[in-house]
Amino acid sequence: MAQTPDAVLKDLKAKKFKPLYFLYGDEPYYIDSIAEILEQKIVPESERSFNQFVVYGKDTDLAGVLSNARRFPFMADLQLVLVKEAQKLVGLDQKESQERLAEYAENAPESTVLVFCHHGNIDERKRFVKAMATSGVVMQSKKLYDNKLPDWVSSFCVAEGVKISPKAIQMLVSNIGNDLKRLSNEIRKIEVNLRVDQGIDAEVVERFVGISKDYNVFEFQKALSVRDVLKANRIANHFCSNPKDNPLAPILIILYGFFSKLLLLYASQDRSERALATQLGVNPYFVKDYTLAARHFPLPKIAYIMGYLREADARLKGVEGGSMGEAEILKELVFKILH
Template sequence: MKETTYEEIVRNLKNRVYAPVYFLMGEEDYYIDRISDYILDTVLTETEKEFNQTVLFGTDTDMAAIINAARRYPMMSEHQVVVVKEAQGLRNLDDLTYYLQKPLLSTILVFCYKHGSLDRRKKIVAEIEKRGVLFESKKLKDSQLPGFISSYLKRKKIEIEPKASEMMAEFIGADLNRMAGELEKLVITLPSGQRRITPEQIERNIGISKDYNNFELRSALIAKDVLKANQIIKYFGENPKNNPLQMTLAVLFNFFSNLMLAYYAPQRNEQGIAAFLGLRSPWQAKDYMAAMQKFSGNKVLQIISAIRNCDAKSKGVGNPSISDEDLLRDLVFFILH
């Protein structure tokens, strides 16, 4: 079995099609946790788990103990499950190669290898791909977060307004475990019978202002709305804990960097720009289309440089005393003029 996607792995697990070894690796914990938890929750019945489910930790065990556990036969069950958490802490991982040459098919052996990936040139990788499932869990790009949010909620038969999705993406960022927790909070707080999440609900339950947030600041800059931009800066200055400058700079840098790329899109329409930037839908390209009418390519380059300079000053480089609010105000003035 070759390396596969998260969706394919879950589909096979739901159909009770199991591999003898799952090696789950990568920088994004969320998918690793979801797959391993699903295996722990569903493969065995509660009665079977007592004798046939083993959870080990890479920092507290070794490959010899793991292989010995994997070679045990299940007791009054079709399968046994052995899950190795924090597998990145294991020594002598290459010793697994000997087990992989003839794995016990009644054992489902799962490795959760976080914050990194195996060198794909190693023999062990080829052996895993030959007899098991190798899955790399990659960090999502910022542009992919609204899609993740929509898909997560769709599985619960709930819709989310595009603006609300953007607000969540920009406020939470690419921490998918935290994002899932906040989305669950929104689902629980939905009024009875309502199946659509709005910006107002996010404002009430997550603590993001629907009118004064990074999404609205970006919109004000695209529209060159000086009054609205300054109102947002003032609000940020009064509520610095919920609106840290670093988060705002990250949002602006991401947008203007993508805008610079958009100038090179073969087709400068919504579909062409969405495809070129890897956006989930043409709707997300509307802001880039509007910004290209307001900012020249040369100005965008200058803005990117100004954002970097602002970031350096916010960290004390060449800046003895300017507040974050004043730094942002100066940056916004430069962008708008």
């Protein structure tokens, strides 16, 4: 029933608008982006003061929203009623109000575009959701899996018309994580400072985002993967000296993912670059990093490392290790992985 963000964006680009939009899910980026497009496209700027109503769920109720939606636009063909943070809208969780919304959706006026931005999930079996899907758009915005982030950054840059190197992608993803809004904002911030025909590489990311091209999680992982003792300890010491900018929890998650993929590599029958890229869920450019790491870490050692990572996570959460701090946990982990 629910449409994907890509499908909705395609229709909006073609100026195919619907009278109803119910945008929901646990990934706010697409919900907010589509709402922003509707704000810019539905009502001309000169008419927005009297034909565009933007309200927040905590400040109104469903009855008031529907009352605004049923009014006629002032000397125009369309009006926009946009409800942000609709998960806080009074009445949306009440059966009687939901029935009113379903009745509205079944006879939605063509002169109003009514939009609900609902951060969180919703039961698509409810009558009002089904009615909105029939006469309008119900879109689910799902959180991306971490292994899909590099492809998302690459696609975003293609859409923006800017080239980006695989290492720059990895630096952004490793240090920013699963935050599409921040990723998109950082990329756009970089674009503003690029010269004509200049792409985004590691040096550009370091200069404009503030992520060191030498002291980042990606380089730390790479140093560990080839058992470069000096470099790994140098980066670990940098992390320990700057704990606010380099918290341990995300580092453990990234390392756990890397060594988990090494286990998959050992289990793979087809060791071709394309097959391994698919099996590991990584860009083919990075397959060589895993095959190289496999030469340095035999299978039994990887099994031990997975245990070390779980132990470090438990200590970080206070389950084990008493009063060990993040720096001490990290240094001990590096020693165990490398020796």
